[in-house]
Amino acid sequence: MIFKNKKKEESIDRSKRILPVHVGIIMDGNGRWAKKRGLPRQAGHKVGAATFKKITRYANSIGIKNLTVYAFSTENWRRPKEEIDALMDIFYDYLIEALRDFSEENIRTIFIGDVTAFSPKLQQLIHETEAISADKTGMRLNIAMNYGGRDEILKAVREISGEVADGTLKPEDIDAGLFSRHMYTFEQPDPDLIIRPSGEYRTSNFLLWQSAYSEYVFMDEILWPDFTTEDFERALDEYSRRNRRFGGV
Ligand code: IPE
Ligand code: IPE
Ligand code: MG
Secondary structure, three states: OOOOOHHHHHOOOHHHOOOOOEEEEEOOOHHHHHHHOOOOHHHHHHHHHHHHHHHHHHHHHOOOOEEEEEEEEOOHHHOOHHHHHHHHHHHHHHHHHHHHHOOOOOEEEEEEOOHHHOOHHHHHHHHHHHHHHOOOOOEEEEEEEEEOHHHHHHHHHHHHHHHHHOOOOOHHHOOHHHHHOOOOOOOOOOOOEEEEEOOOOOOOOOOOOOOOOOEEEEEOOOOHHHOOHHHHHHHHHHHHHOOOOOOOO
């Protein structure tokens, strides 16, 4: 983990820790994980999907209220067709499994991003998963698929300018609150903590509007398929050491 302070790291009392309400995870490093083992990149995505299920359940069990995971970006279409096809198969298998198991999980799932780019079959499963979990009272899970922060901001601008053009909204009434309500994450608080494993120190177009004051924890020693519940705990420890000021003192 970068920015680590060994002395402070030892002194955290987890029972007294302040938990973030909303956590974002950039699930990165699947391809490198596979390459290190001489396997095709797809193999990394498969293990990464299992890690995702494990961390999601764990986050709900410890009381995280909102979790947003970055599963596929608007830029990931640039990858070879073979890898994209494999990812679509993994999403499909996950959704079939989620639909079967969701009666036991108290998790409400929504998908953020432009899902109309996916196959009709996948879109159908996405809608069914959202519908079947809509009444759940536990953690709210946002799965970012064909998601891009810039794309989301442009969507908001299009919607808002449409309202201005038809006279239902005045330009002077456009403020941050109104803009936030045009994001895919409307009604949800902004992410407090964003975790990125794999050693890349960038946002890669994740939650651009919402992350203005998010705390980032870059865990450069770990690739997503190897990410454990203890790694998640370590990120929460690090979050609880941060001093958030939001521009104040
Ligand atoms: C993240 O892992 C998963 C997706 C982007 C779908 P990567 O596939 O980016 O793995 P690396 O970064 O190449 O190791
Ligand atoms: C970000 O990872 C997208 C997801 C994890 C889904 P990438 O691997 O696509 O990001 P870059 O290309 O390294 O910035
Ligand atoms: Mg990557």
